[in-house]
Amino acid sequence: MKYKHFWLAFIVIFGFAGASFGQTINSTTTVNWSNNNATLLMDQNGSALSTGAGGNNNGALIQLGYYNQGNNVNEFLGMWVPLTGAGATLNTTIGDSGSGTDLAAGRFDFSPTTWHFNTSNVDIFDSGLDTAFYTTKSSITITSPAPPAGQILSIRFYNTNTVGALTLYNAVSDNSWVWATPTDAGAILPDISLANPGVNPLVWQDPINPFKTTLLAIPEPSTYASSLVGLGLMGLAVLRRRIRHQRS
Amino acid sequence: MVRLTLLNPTPMSKTTNSQIFIKNSNFPCSPQRNFLTSPPLSQFLQMSRSILLFVSLAGVVCSATLSAQTATTKPVGFTSTAVAAASVRALALPLDNVPEFTGLVGTINTGAFTIQTLSAGWTTNGFGSGNFNSTNANPHIIRMLTGTSAGRQYRIASNTLDTLTIVSSPSTGFASIANGDQYEIHKVETLASFFGATGTINGQSLTTNSDANSADNVLIRGASSWITCYNDGTQWLRGATASNNLVLLPEQGFLLVKRTGAYTVTVAGSVPISNLVTDLPATSVVSLANRFPLATTLGGLGLDQLPGWFNSSDANAADNVLLRGASSWITFFFDPAQGSWVRGALPNQNSTVIPAGASILIVRHGQGSDIAFNQALPYSVQ
Numbered sequence: 258m259k260y261k262h263f264w265l266a267f268i269v270i271f272g273f274a275g276a277s278f279g280q281t282i283n284s285t286t287t288v289n290w291s292n293n294n295a296t297l298l299m300d301q302n303g304s305a306l307s308t309g310a311g312g313n314n315n316g317a318l319i320q321l322g323y324y325n326q327g328n329n330v331n332e333f334l335g336m337w338v339p340l341t342g343a344g345a346t347l348n349t350t351i352g353d354s355g356s357g358t359d360l361a362a363g364r365f366d367f368s369p370t371t372w373h374f375n376t377s378n379v380d381i382f383d384s385g386l387d388t389a390f391y392t393t394k395s396s397i398t399i400t401s402p403a404p405p406a407g408q409i410l411s412i413r414f415y416n417t418n419t420v421g422a423l424t425l426y427n428a429v430s431d432n433s434w435v436w437a438t439p440t441d442a443g444a445i446l447p448d449i450s451l452a453n454p455g456v457n458p459l460v461w462q463d464p465i466n467p468f469k470t471t472l473l474a475i476p477e478p479s480t481y482a483s484s485l486v487g488l489g490l491m492g493l494a495v496l497r498r499r500i501r502h503q504r505s
Numbered sequence: 506m507v508r509l510t511l512l513n514p515t516p517m518s519k520t521t522n523s524q525i526f527i528k529n530s531n532f533p534c535s536p537q538r539n540f541l542t543s544p545p546l547s548q549f550l551q552m553s554r555s556i557l558l559f560v561s562l563a564g565v566v567c568s569a570t571l572s573a574q575t576a577t578t579k580p581v582g583f584t585s586t587a588v589a590a591a592s593v594r595a596l597a598l599p600l601d602n603v604p605e606f607t608g609l610v611g612t613i614n615t616g617a618f619t620i621q622t623l624s625a626g627w628t629t630n631g632f633g634s635g636n637f638n639s640t641n642a643n644p645h646i647i648r649m650l651t652g653t654s655a656g657r658q659y660r661i662a663s664n665t666l667d668t669l670t671i672v673s674s675p676s677t678g679f680a681s682i683a684n685g686d687q688y689e690i691h692k693v694e695t696l697a698s699f700f701g702a703t704g705t706i707n708g709q710s711l712t713t714n715s716d717a718n719s720a721d722n723v724l725i726r727g728a729s730s731w732i733t734c735y736n737d738g739t740q741w742l743r744g745a746t747a748s749n750n751l752v753l754l755p756e757q758g759f760l761l762v763k764r765t766g767a768y769t770v771t772v773a774g775s776v777p778i779s780n781l782v783t784d785l786p787a788t789s790v791v792s793l794a795n796r797f798p799l800a801t802t803l804g805g806l807g808l809d810q811l812p813g814w815f816n817s818s819d820a821n822a823a824d825n826v827l828l829r830g831a832s833s834w835i836t837f838f839f840d841p842a843q844g845s846w847v848r849g850a851l852p853n854q855n856s857t858v859i860p861a862g863a864s865i866l867i868v869r870h871g872q873g874s875d876i877a878f879n880q881a882l883p884y885s886v887q
Binding site: 279281282283285287289290291292293354355356364366367368369371373380383384385386388390433441442443445447448450452453455 | 636638639715716717718719724727728729730731732733743744745746751788789790821825827834836866868869870871
């Protein structure tokens with residue numbers, strides 16, 4: 258318990274340095290987030306989520322983000338705001354690694370992930386240390402109030418690379434996974450590790466099926482529109498078939 | 506007789522001890538106490554129980570210089586910094602591992618990033634190979650001692666019997682190296698070599714745990730953020746990635762997050778004998794080591810005098826120096842209106858001490874230009 262308290266104090270320390278003079282172009286927030294072989298993420302059938310073809314960005318989508326009304330009573334309240342893997346950019350996906358060599362199916366390790374103040378660009382891995390470093394997108398521009406300091410974070414993972422009409426997901430959170438505003442000295446969040454959730458237990462959006470993608474995802478607007486068009490065409494086809502059937 | 510003379514004495518921090526030993530130019534290979542303690546330093550520094558360590562280091566010097574083209578005389582010693590429980594310290598390695606080779610550039614090929622020294626007699630890849638920070642378990646650097654690039658250092662990617670290949674990036678100043686320039690080769694520390702592969706070394710142990718939030722952490726500055734590392738009792742990790750070979754470069758500081766129990770960080774090795782150059786890009790956050798084993802001050806660093814360093818009364822525009830205080834970072838900047846380094850509204854902070862073995866954070870907001878920070882030796886080696 259005291260470890261956690263000290264670590265939280267450490268975050269405040271880092272945050273305070275930047276708060277003295279506000280945020281600048283150098284201000285960052287960083288976190289490591291990972292799981293291990295004992296905490297693999299799986300699809301609805303219990304198969305470890307796919308890493309896709311060799312290399313990064315082609316496995317099952319996984320995002321770090323938050324629910325905009327989430328709190329320590331209900332972490333999954335409100336709209337999902339992805340802070341990585343958002344939009345039509347390089348997705349953060351299962352199996353990605355700093356070397357570009359896939360981790361095992363169901364594994365993720367984004368150490369480190371860094372947000373920069375006043376931009377939606379997010380560094381995945383370190384450009385100096387990792388040959389497979391890449392930049393992904395947050396759905397929002399990181400500012401001082403967004404995400405709010407202390408906002409509880411969650412990990413959302415899907416059974417496909419992009420979110421479509423039939424994509425399933427689940428989300429996991431922990432009350433100690435909290436956001437800190439970027440600072441020049443570099444705000445650092447506590448490690449997010451499914452293997453070591455700390456004093457607070459992991460909380461699942463579908464608690465009956467932890468580690469598994471079981472909930473129907475709502476596609477992002479662009480995908481949603483194409484899905485609607487698809488559904489519309491299907492409906493039209495059915496209607497025409499019915500009309501043809503009635504005429505005959 | 507070799508004499509080390511302190512040029513600008515600065516009081517040592519009370520939590521940092523250091524001791525510099527000087528050996529003479531005819532230093533024999535037998536483990537005798539053939540050294541002198543520098544008189545100018547002794548008034549500031551305390552003696553410590555490190556004679557055996559010194560003797561063993563001296564032995565390394567002797568065996569290493571046998572194969573070198575140029576016999577050199579290197580002062581050796583140690584610094585130690587106490588890190589209390591439940592604290593965060595910004596640290597650095599102000600002493601180098603004893604040079605394993607000192608020589609002259611025979612032929613430089615700037616396109617191929619190679620330096621050849623005929624008859625060097627090296628063992629192939631004896632200075633390590635593989636990727637720095639990942640697969641290279643024996644990383645070395647080459648530091649230029651003379652010439653236009655004196656004080657710069659480069660990472661060695663591999664070597665043959667007489668040719669070094671350096672890592673192509675970063676390699677600022679490599680093209681300015683000329684035939685005949687003198688250099689030395691040092692092993693650089695990794696997390697495993699400096700803190701122990703299992704977090705225990707020289708009778709001291711870090712707190713290890715499979716949970717990074719419970720283990721002690723070592724934070725290394727990456728390209729744009731801190732890389733958090735911890736030891737689970739069997740190896741070093743960042744996230745779930747094995748990281749025994751992450752390097753602790755001489756020019757770079759690191760943070761030690763000590764959760765429980767005190768720890769004394771002891772750095773043993775040879776004293777830098779040349780000027781030292783560190784790049785400070787215009788828009789960057791750099792963890793900068795106090796590169797010499799002596800305390801200095803904000804004014805003594807002279808950053809505000811450098812072309813390209815941006816001074817302003819606005820802390821958010823000015824280039825900043827952040828010192829790690831007892832529990833937080835403390836921001837300083839040079840205010841031209843005050844004519845001094847300031848901390849918030851407090852002027853006249855020029856004499857703020859940066860202890861030996863400490864590091865600082867340089868935050869450059871992009872108003873200035875790239876700087877090659879060239880630090881002269883704060884002592885003379887005669």
